[in-house]
Amino acid sequence: MFELAALAYLIDYLFGEFPCKHPVQFMGDFINAFERRFYRDRIFPGALLVLSLLMLTWLISISLIMLCGLLPDSVSLLIQALLASTGLAMNMLHSSVASVLTAHDPKQAVAMLVSRDTQAMNATDVYKAAIETWAENLSDGVIAPLFYLLLFGLPGIAVYKAINTMDSMIAYKTPRYFYFGKSAAIVDDIANYLPARLTALLITVLADDKIRALHCLWRDGHKLESPNAGYPIAAMAGALAVALGGDAVYHGQLKAKPMLGDSIRPLNRAALVAALAFTPRIHRTILGFLALSILLNF
Template structure:
């Protein structure tokens, strides 16, 4: 079955690259968000246990529908199973959307407004350097959350893997905040998200370093470990090292300034050229991912003697 997962991952990635979002379809993440919102509105309590119930409830509901669809697709002809699975899986990948969103900030006049749709930090008082810095950080971090980690779980566990990963990721993005309302209620979701991103985040950082042909591939690790998240700091640091800049630093969230470490080495002042350089580098990452998936597909084809599993 893992051979089929490779074909599905390659096709799903290409679908996302070519088409991006499908405006005529309500995105599955919205439905997942609705389930999370339903539980929060009906059963919210400032309690770690209630937050754990949220996680169990959401994963149970999503798993019911996901495995029903998954088992139905397996009844189809192998080629049709792969095509339909890839179409569904592509909606849980976001490299095209991420790249386009960050590119738009580079040329837009309403940079703060666009950035506010991508990040949780306060954007009202950001200067241009802060805007470009936040754009680079959000690409690096979401390269993991929206691309590498979903592909990782798709390759290992097929369609259920990618959907359940994005369910966990969505819970964290909605309730995994350290503030008065979510400190306890969102703790289980945040810890689970940390757990499932542990390996993919480090793969993402290594990918960034390898594509840039950095001599010391693991040089991101020490600095990246300074981030309050056990995972986010690694791809951010890797990107900072590749670009020769410093990312991070004190950042305002919900009106409160939070002390954050710096990641990387170099200039603290970030300019449009840095963001442009990162976007060009992102195209190299895109080609590398495609090349890797094609290589895996060729190997899978050979191992399978030309027949779909």
């Protein structure tokens, strides 16, 4: 699995998204079609959606592996790596968050990244939202899919992306999705439990001030309502010496959220630049780990 993961990560790192319909879009189409036909704000229909999409994703990925098995090993590895790379989002994540730095309207740029309302945001709120998105999605978009790719190969990363897609589409505590999206939210929480904490530890290890990052992680990581999101955000807050979290508006409703980290440095453009400066360190760490693992398995 290490060769597959290394090649998939390199493909995403070098090329990013390919100009074709992404597998996640097909998953989204399935979710929308299921919702149009079977929606009821009850737990059972939502659970049925989760089971059906996960089963369909697993069957398709297993079928693709079987087809690849008919090809020479090197070609099979390359095709599986190309498919697996679509589940990794380091290139796209970095570019999307970095766009806030260059956008004519940073508020509009950050609106493409977050589910919270952005109309009333000031500059501090914009940079805070961008940094939180960067930290949280390092887990969802990079570490978690890589983790499941290493454990279970192509089916692992495919099933994880299905879980993550359902979470992003229906796992909201709104009148429409409170019960329908509950199963998707629970499965996502379970799937991200270890990756979120691994991401927080990675940020801590790569931070210039590891002690402060570890302190904030230990003190604040558990404070958010989500059992996972707070850990990488708290670690990033400590690494940057800024305060993240705090109240935000979602779907027109003000939601009280605790602060993570300490407001030692200003939460401004420089803080976002510093957060994005983790990218080359993460690349080196991941590629170094995968290369060492390949060598040790020879």
